[in-house]
Amino acid sequence: MENPPKRHKQPSSSIQEQKTLEAEEDPNNNNNNHNQEQERGGGGGGGGGDDIISNLPDAILCHILSKLPTKHAIGTSILSSQWNNLFPSIPRLTLEFDDSLLLHPTPDDDKDNETANNSNNSLDRLKTNFINFTYRVMDVILQDVTQISQFCLKCCQEYDDTHIVNWISSALKRNAKLLDLGISMVNPLILINCLTGCTALKYLSLGKNLPLDVPDSFCLPSLKYLLLDEIEFVNDDSLLNLFAGCPVLEDLSMCDCDLQHIELLNISIPSLKGLIIEYCYDDEIGYQVVLDTPLLEMLIFKDHAAIRYYMRNLNNVRQAHIEIEPTKEQLEDDSIYYSRNIAEFVASCSTADSLYLSRDTIRAVRHSCHQIPVFGNLTWMQLAGFDKSGWELLPQLLESAPNLEWLEITEGFYDDKGCYTSFEARLPENVPVSLSSHIKKIDLWSFTGEEDEVQLVEYFLKTAKVLNKMEISCDLSWDKYLSMRKRLSMLPRLSETCRLFLSKNKKVMEY
Numbered sequence: 001m002e003n004p005p006k007r008h009k010q011p012s013s014s015i016q017e018q019k020t021l022e023a024e025e026d027p028n029n030n031n032n033n034h035n036q037e038q039e040r041g042g043g044g045g046g047g048g049g050d051d052i053i054s055n056l057p058d059a060i061l062c063h064i065l066s067k068l069p070t071k072h073a074i075g076t077s078i079l080s081s082q083w084n085n086l087f088p089s090i091p092r093l094t095l096e097f098d099d100s101l102l103l104h105p106t107p108d109d110d111k112d113n114e115t116a117n118n119s120n121n122s123l124d125r126l127k128t129n130f131i132n133f134t135y136r137v138m139d140v141i142l143q144d145v146t147q148i149s150q151f152c153l154k155c156c157q158e159y160d161d162t163h164i165v166n167w168i169s170s171a172l173k174r175n176a177k178l179l180d181l182g183i184s185m186v187n188p189l190i191l192i193n194c195l196t197g198c199t200a201l202k203y204l205s206l207g208k209n210l211p212l213d214v215p216d217s218f219c220l221p222s223l224k225y226l227l228l229d230e231i232e233f234v235n236d237d238s239l240l241n242l243f244a245g246c247p248v249l250e251d252l253s254m255c256d257c258d259l260q261h262i263e264l265l266n267i268s269i270p271s272l273k274g275l276i277i278e279y280c281y282d283d284e285i286g287y288q289v290v291l292d293t294p295l296l297e298m299l300i301f302k303d304h305a306a307i308r309y310y311m312r313n314l315n316n317v318r319q320a321h322i323e324i325e326p327t328k329e330q331l332e333d334d335s336i337y338y339s340r341n342i343a344e345f346v347a348s349c350s351t352a353d354s355l356y357l358s359r360d361t362i363r364a365v366r367h368s369c370h371q372i373p374v375f376g377n378l379t380w381m382q383l384a385g386f387d388k389s390g391w392e393l394l395p396q397l398l399e400s401a402p403n404l405e406w407l408e409i410t411e412g413f414y415d416d417k418g419c420y421t422s423f424e425a426r427l428p429e430n431v432p433v434s435l436s437s438h439i440k441k442i443d444l445w446s447f448t449g450e451e452d453e454v455q456l457v458e459y460f461l462k463t464a465k466v467l468n469k470m471e472i473s474c475d476l477s478w479d480k481y482l483s484m485r486k487r488l489s490m491l492p493r494l495s496e497t498c499r500l501f502l503s504k505n506k507k508v509m510e511y
Helices: 015-019 031-040 058-066 070-078 081-089 099-103 113-118 122-141 161-173 188-195 236-244 328-333 335-347 359-368 388-400 419-425 433-438 451-463 478-489
Strands: 094-098 150-154 178-182 203-207 225-229 251-255 264-268 274-278 288-292 298-304 308-312 319-325 354-357 380-383 406-409 441-447 469-474 499-504 507-510
Touching: 094 099, 094 122, 099 122, 122 161, 150 161, 161 178, 161 188, 236 264, 308 335, 319 335, 319 359, 335 359, 354 359, 359 388, 380 388, 388 419, 388 433, 419 451, 433 451, 441 451, 451 469, 451 478, 469 478, 478 499
Parallel strands: 094 150, 150 178, 178 203, 203 225, 225 251, 251 274, 264 288, 274 298, 288 308, 298 319, 319 354, 354 380, 380 406, 406 441, 441 469, 469 499
Antiparallel strands: 499 507
């Protein structure tokens, strides 16, 4: 799966420090060097030294500038005429406009800091500076540039919609492949119309409480990656039109979106390969979810439980992270219905080779009495903190993953006393195939040393035939740690190659 390009941010040295590299031409330089400096537009080194930076090849200088925020990269133009001409020639140019850099400049960036902060009209003045700066870059400095790679616009303050659309349109005219927009608008439909039909755009990130009403004419024919952060959808059709207008979409992320006006979250995208949904559910309203994504490989779902899940054509999932919490209403009204709903969600991911289940998800599956299907491809299973339900479900999970190689219990055991008895009572007559033939690594985190936990460790050690490594993390007192270390070291191990590690305070010791 293609990954979106990453932006690299590094702190820039102050412009004042860079100025010290400028100096008058060295009278001792020969004519060739003197002519070369004139051609490059840079001055000679002060005090008889060379201007080292100006002597670097343009390709290296462009690479340096590409690592700086746009504001600082543009600021280097005061160094010499050479620097003034370099910025537009940066290959795969990334533009980052963030008004927080202008509204809250560092001491090195703005000598007039105190005046700006103390003036009653400073905010308006700084907003005007940001507007003028952005227009100067887009319309003057880049007037001859026909291609840019990425355009990022982050606005803490509110600006007229006309300005925002003008800047974005200017980027799209230069065939920007990535748009990262953290903006607010009075009329977001203007933005939607501006984006519609753009054939170069492959990556789009939208954020900052934008209410979207997407018409059926919307189309981004080349878009592959879509991130929606704190976006509000005004109705079901808006959501459907957005997804329908992205025919080759491969990755979709929805984080903290406002779906209070949505009755059905219908994600039916034939080309989708990665899906992340985090904290979009509205407890008071609620909606149903349809996932119809035959090519989906990665599913990360962190949210409260929807009213109902309809999982269709999930036959290609390889990575599943399921972290679903019940609402108070769901637990009070019909806990069995809620539990079955979650169990069916988990079962739909049976093709996964890696699986994460949260404590609430585990509890729901256990209470549902739903038969867990065989996870035939599963090699890595992460289970969050165990309560009694986790202990009771673990035997069934081990049986359902015959090819499991790595088991992690990531957040420790919330309920111990008597739980091993419940675990043991649900074990099959024969040792699960995963333990007898495949599990090579077991990690137990937040180990407290309770008797039930020690018994579980003992069970794993005496049944995991090909186990290579068991790592246990604990936070015991030193005396208890030494005592537990001695006790665990004496437990019999079926695997001759098994190495047992006990970690305390981030120190790992083998025994």
